[in-house]
Structures are given as C-alpha cells and as structure tokens.
Amino acid sequence: MKLLRFGPRGAEKPGLLDTTGTIRDLSALVDDITPALMTADDWTRLRAAAADAGSLPAVAAADAARLGPPVAGVGNILCIGLNYRDHAAETGSPEPTEPIVFNKHTSALSGPDDPLPLPRGSLRTDWEAELGIVIGKPCNGARERDALDHVAGFCVGNDVSERTYQFDRGGQWIKGKSCPGFCPLGPWLVTPDEIDDPQDLGVWLEVNGERMQDGSTRDMVFGVAHLISYLSRFFTLMPGDVILTGTPAGTGMGHKRYLKQGDEMRLGIDGLGEQRQKVVENAFAAV
Structure with missing residues (x-):
C-alpha cells in the first residue's frame, strides 16, 4: 500500500x-x-x-500537482550519521561503533518535489538521499527481532545539509540540518508488506542529470532493525516519528561540489518512488 x-x-x-x-x-x-x-x-x-x-474517486492531475510529506503531524525527525561504510570512508571518518544520532527540526519538512530554498549566505549546501522509516506504534526497549513490527512504512528522504552551519558554527549538527525545505519526504509512505528486505534497496541521487550517489542499503553499518532497537533503548519512539537512516557515498562533501541556485536534484529508492527538488533563492531571513 x-x-x-x-x-x-x-x-x-x-x-x-x-x-x-x-x-x-x-x-x-x-x-x-x-x-x-x-x-x-x-x-x-x-x-x-x-x-x-x-x-475510490480518482484525483485529477491538477489537484495532485503537489504532494506533501506522506505523514502529517511528525513528532520527531531522528537521523543517523555516517551509517554507510562508503560514506564514512569518503569523509575520512572511521566507521562508528555505535549509531551517531542527531535531529532535524520538524519545520524543515517539505513535500518530495517542493523547491529547496538555498540558505542566504550558503557556502556548502549538500544532498543526502536516505531511506526513511516511519514508526507506527510506540516502541520502547524493543528487541531487534521485534523492531520491524513497529514500522508503519518506509519513504524516500533527502537529508539536505548546510555543512558550514553543521561543522563550523559550533554546537550540534541540527543547525546545519534544519533550514526550511531541508527534509523532503515522500512521495509515498510504503507499507512494509511491499518491501521484501529493507536491507536490499538501491539508493541514488542525481544533480542536473549527473549521477552523484548510487548505493545500496546493504552497505549500512547499522541496519533498520538494529537502529529501531538501539534508539528505543534511550527513549520511546512514537507513532509518526521519522528515522532517516544515513546516506551512501557521493554527497557534495565527497565530490567537493555543493548546491547553487538553479540546480535540480532527482533521487529515489527502489520501490519507494522518486523526488525532485529545484534549488531556488531563499526568501527567509539570513543566518
């Protein structure tokens, strides 16, 4: 579904x-x-x-011209850093021994094809195609073998990141991860019965038609079930919480190339659909 x-x-x-x-x-x-x-x-x-x-009534193309995030009322956006072996390698970082956890602010949520406002003064705005997990029922202290029972569905996510804000401004990564439009989700919430194995999905991203990321969830350091179990040791995951599970190699940081006004990203995951975002001038206040 x-x-x-x-x-x-x-x-x-x-x-x-x-x-x-x-x-x-x-x-x-x-x-x-x-x-x-x-x-x-x-x-x-x-x-x-x-x-x-x-x-059921069919929706006219004009009425479906825009899709929003596939879930309303998201409570938390939890993200996992350096969770692909090839991405850790491209950053010069060792593979983590435990999941690296950070947040995105929910005001960063956007639809899968909404324009991406480039932060004013942006120097290093980056892309990160990611598998998103949406929690469907409360989860606290879940055993890994039971963790997938708590999943409502999976979706495509783009963990857009302003690296200057993330690394050079002090404090937590959330500052570089939460600008308006920095968390496109969708197009769909795909229920688990349609995904044979969340650890065998192709993940890719293009910028202006050039393939930048071309990975697989097989390369995750920590798999989906482990992440859900791990996070639930520290707090209760609630229905509507979103977990972004990390990104494969090929980020702008790896390519030494970052987004600029007019660029267009296209990204997708096997069975979960595609997103497309055009980078536009930012109407929001400067940071």
Whole structure:
C-alpha cells in the first residue's frame, strides 16, 4: 500500500496510489494520514480500500500537482550519521561503533518535489538521499527481532545539509540540518508488506542529470532493525516519528561540489518512488 498526501501546503488531503499509478482520494475514509491513524485496525481498513481502489474517486492531475510529506503531524525527525561504510570512508571518518544520532527540526519538512530554498549566505549546501522509516506504534526497549513490527512504512528522504552551519558554527549538527525545505519526504509512505528486505534497496541521487550517489542499503553499518532497537533503548519512539537512516557515498562533501541556485536534484529508492527538488533563492531571513 502506497499512501500519500496531495494538495497545497497546509491543506493536503489523504490519498493512495493504486496499482495503475492513479492517485485515489481517501478523504471519505480518513481526515488525513496522521500518527493517530496507524493502528492495526486503521491499516486493515485502508488495505481493504486499496484492494478495491477502483471504487475510490480518482484525483485529477491538477489537484495532485503537489504532494506533501506522506505523514502529517511528525513528532520527531531522528537521523543517523555516517551509517554507510562508503560514506564514512569518503569523509575520512572511521566507521562508528555505535549509531551517531542527531535531529532535524520538524519545520524543515517539505513535500518530495517542493523547491529547496538555498540558505542566504550558503557556502556548502549538500544532498543526502536516505531511506526513511516511519514508526507506527510506540516502541520502547524493543528487541531487534521485534523492531520491524513497529514500522508503519518506509519513504524516500533527502537529508539536505548546510555543512558550514553543521561543522563550523559550533554546537550540534541540527543547525546545519534544519533550514526550511531541508527534509523532503515522500512521495509515498510504503507499507512494509511491499518491501521484501529493507536491507536490499538501491539508493541514488542525481544533480542536473549527473549521477552523484548510487548505493545500496546493504552497505549500512547499522541496519533498520538494529537502529529501531538501539534508539528505543534511550527513549520511546512514537507513532509518526521519522528515522532517516544515513546516506551512501557521493554527497557534495565527497565530490567537493555543493548546491547553487538553479540546480535540480532527482533521487529515489527502489520501490519507494522518486523526488525532485529545484534549488531556488531563499526568501527567509539570513543566518
């Protein structure tokens, strides 16, 4: 099942993508795709709707011109640093012995194809294609073998990062990770039954048509189940929390090349769809 949210920012409606690639409106069944919706009963009801998707209203292309993040009401965005062996190598860093954990502010959330405002004074704004995990039920102290039971679905994420803010301004990485538009999610929230193995997914990103990242989740230092179990040792993961699981080699930092106004990124993950963001002038205040 591929769930999504379509429409203008702040007024998105719930939908699903049927097997023909048509977006179907779920508004008659649910108000939105929210953390409160992620119970087993809700998922069963939506799967039944997906099985009979032809009975749901098709969404006109004009109404689906914009997709929002596939989940509303995200509580936390938790990120894992240096979690691909080749990315750790390209930064000159050793492989971590425990997951490196940091946050992105939720105000960084954007739709998968929304423009990316370049921070004013940006020197090193970078890209990071990542597998996103959305938690579906509370998770505290989960055993690794049970960790995937807490997953509502998977999605594509782009952990956009301003490296100057991240590394040269002191303090925590969150400052370089949380500018407006720095967390595109989607296009879809794909339920786990559609993903045979989250540790066998291709992850790629292009800038202006040039392939920059071309990796696989097989290269993760810490896999999905381990990350969920590990994080739940320290705090309770809640429905709607998002975990971005790290990025493969090929970042701007690795290429010594960073984003500029007019650049266009395209990125995707096997089975989870594609994103596209154009870098535009920033209307927000300078940092």
